[in-house]
Amino acid sequence: MGYNFIEFKNVSFRYGENMPWVLENVSFQIKSDEWIAIIGHNGSGKSTIAKLMNGLLSPQKGTILIDGMEVNEDTIWEIRKKIGMVFQNPDNQFVGTTVQDDVAFGMENRGVPRQEMLKRLEDSLSAVGMQDYELREPHRLSGGQKQRVAIAGVLAISPQAIILDEATAMLDPNGRKEIMDTIRSVKKKHPLSLITITHDLNEVTLVDRVIVMNKGKVWLEASPRQVFSRKKELLEIGLDIPFIAKLAGHLSQQGMPLKNEPLSHEELLEELWTYHSKM
Numbered sequence: 149m150g151y152n153f154i155e156f157k158n159v160s161f162r163y164g165e166n167m168p169w170v171l172e173n174v175s176f177q178i179k180s181d182e183w184i185a186i187i188g189h190n191g192s193g194k195s196t197i198a199k200l201m202n203g204l205l206s207p208q209k210g211t212i213l214i215d216g217m218e219v220n221e222d223t224i225w226e227i228r229k230k231i232g233m234v235f236q237n238p239d240n241q242f243v244g245t246t247v248q249d250d251v252a253f254g255m256e257n258r259g260v261p262r263q264e265m266l267k268r269l270e271d272s273l274s275a276v277g278m279q280d281y282e283l284r285e286p287h288r289l290s291g292g293q294k295q296r297v298a299i300a301g302v303l304a305i306s307p308q309a310i311i312l313d314e315a316t317a318m319l320d321p322n323g324r325k326e327i328m329d330t331i332r333s334v335k336k337k338h339p340l341s342l343i344t345i346t347h348d349l350n351e352v353t354l355v356d357r358v359i360v361m362n363k364g365k366v367w368l369e370a371s372p373r374q375v376f377s378r379k380k381e382l383l384e385i386g387l388d389i390p391f392i393a394k395l396a397g398h399l400s401q402q403g404m405p406l407k408n409e410p411l412s413h414e415e416l417l418e419e420l421w422t423y424h425s426k427m
C-alpha cells in the first residue's frame with residue numbers, strides 16, 4: 149500500500165486578480181502507487197491542476213505537497229525530478245534529432261552520469277517497446293510511437309509520478325491502444341503514481357480511482373464503476389459514460405438482464421456468456 153505522494157489541501161487558483169476562480173477549495177490525495185484519472189467538462193480545471201502539481205503555476209490559497217514537500221520556489225527543481233509530464237501534442241515534445249538523443253536530453257539536463265544514462269536509455273525504450281528505434285528521427289514516427297518515446301523520456305529521469313495530460317487525444321484508436329498498453333505495462337514494472345487527464349472515458353475504466361471535476365470543484369472521487377453508475381448526474385455535468393456501459397444499458401432495456409454493469413469488453417462478454425448459457 150503506497151503513501152500519500154500528492155496532496156492538495158484547500159487549493160484555490162485563478163489566472164489573475166480580476167479573473168474568476170478556476171479552482172475553488174480543491175482537496176484530494178494521490179498515493180505513490182495509484183493510477184488516477186481526472187475527468188470533467190471543458191474548462192473544469194483539469195489542466196490547471198496538472199500545472200499546479202509540477203509548479204508551473206502556484207495557488208493563491210491552500211497548499212500543495214509533493215512527497216511531503218510544499219511546492220514553492222525553493223522546492224520546484226526537486227519536485228520536477230519527481231514528476232514527469234507527457235502532453236497532448238507529440239510533435240511539440242521533441243528536442244533531439246534521433247530517438248536516443250531525445251530520451252537522453254532530460255537525463256543530460258539532470259547530470260546523469262554517462263554509464264547510468266546508457267542503461268536508463270535502454271531500459272526506458274524497452275519499457276515502451278521502442279528499443280529498435282534508437283537511431284530513428286522522431287518526426288518520422290507514428291503518433292502513438294512519438295508518445296511512447298515521450299513516455300520513455302520521462303521514465304528515463306526515474307520519476308515517482310507521471311502526469312499524462314490528454315496524452316492520447318491526438319492519436320487514432322490504434323495509437324490510443326498502444327499508449328494505454330504501454331502505460332499498463334509500465335505500471336506493472338514500476339510502482340509510481342499515474343495521473344491521467346482525459347476525455348476518453350474508455351481509458352478511465354482502467355484506473356484505480358477517478359476524480360471528477362465540475363466548475364472548478366471536486367464533484368466526486370470514486371472507483372470507475374461507482375462513477376459510471378451515476379449516469380444521469382454525469383450527463384447533467386456535461387460528461388458521458390463509456391461505450392460498453394452504454395451498450396450494456398441498451399441491452400438491459402431490451403430485456404437482457406445484465407447483473408454487474410460491465411465496463412470493459414471482457415466484462416460484457418462474460419455477462420453475455422452467462423446469459424446465453426442460461427437460455
Ligand SMILES: Nc1ncnc2c1ncn2[C@@H]1O[C@H](COP(=O)(O)OP(=O)(O)OP(=O)(O)O)[C@@H](O)[C@H]1O
Nearest residue numbers: 163164167170188189190191192193194195196197
Ligand atoms: N492561461 C490562462 N489564462 C487565463 N485563463 C485560463 C488560462 N488557462 C486556462 N484558463 C481558464 O481556466 C479555466 C480552466 O482551464 P483548464 O485548462 O484547467 O480546464 P480543463 O478542464 O483542462 O479544460 P479542457 O478539458 O478544455 O482542456 C477555463 O475557463 C480556461 O478558460
